[in-house]
Amino acid sequence: MNKMFNPKSKNLIMYISIPVITGFLYYYFHTKEDFIDISESSSSSSDSGDESDNSLDNSEYKIDLKSHYFNTTPALEKGFKHVRGLDEHEIGVFDMGYYDNHSMWMQDTLIPLDILFLDSKYKVIGFIENAEPLSEKSLFINKHSYYVIETNAGFCGAHNIYKGMNFTDKYNLNLII
Numbered sequence: 090m091n092k093m094f095n096p097k098s099k100n101l102i103m104y105i106s107i108p109v110i111t112g113f114l115y116y117y118f119h120t121k122e123d124f125i126d127i128s129e130s131s132s133s134s135s136d137s138g139d140e141s142d143n144s145l146d147n148s149e150y151k152i153d154l155k156s157h158y159f160n161t162t163p164a165l166e167k168g169f170k171h172v173r174g175l176d177e178h179e180i181g182v183f184d185m186g187y188y189d190n191h192s193m194w195m196q197d198t199l200i201p202l203d204i205l206f207l208d209s210k211y212k213v214i215g216f217i218e219n220a221e222p223l224s225e226k227s228l229f230i231n232k233h234s235y236y237v238i239e240t241n242a243g244f245c246g247a248h249n250i251y252k253g254m255n256f257t258d259k260y261n262l263n264l265i266i
Contacts, residue, residue: 152248153178156262160184168239170197175241182262183237191237192229195220201242203250206234211256218245 155178159165169181185191193204198220205216206229215230219242238256248259 151259151261153261153263155179155265157181158184158264160186168193168198169200169202171199173199175200177241179241179265180244180262181239183239185235185237188233188235190229190231191234192227193220193237193239194227195222195224198222202239203242203245204228205238205240205245205250205256206230206232207236207238207256209235211236213250213252213254213256215252216245216250218242 155176157169157180159168159181160183165183165185168183169175183191183193188209191206195202199222201222202220203216203218204220206214208214214232214234217228217230220228244250
């Protein structure tokens, strides 16, 4: 009998391959931001905002935002559903917990929103302006993001949001508890 295929060598292969595969998957998914090219242009028609060379003026102060923080499954699913209005500087921060091509929808959301997609360091990867209330259309930008931020419609235009900017360079995120 060939030693390579005896039951003892199969067990040895399993004991070696499982930790190797697990280690690779852990490394890949926990360092995924290193593989994302945020400078790549998207072909999605939902991806708004032009990349710009805008830089924050050092004399400019940070704007305080009242931030709802959504990071549990029920909170992520609820978001701003059934909310009748937001203050001017009130936002929702959706901490998805992992990189993916996240999508949002406006079912049961009564107000129009701007939706921003950010990486784990709060860099804007793309955004969708003026999402239609009560729509069941899936809204996404065809790029991997880590956070999604929802704001009142018109926020991106009024605050000169652009792809590549670091959101926290311009804004303080003050959690609402």
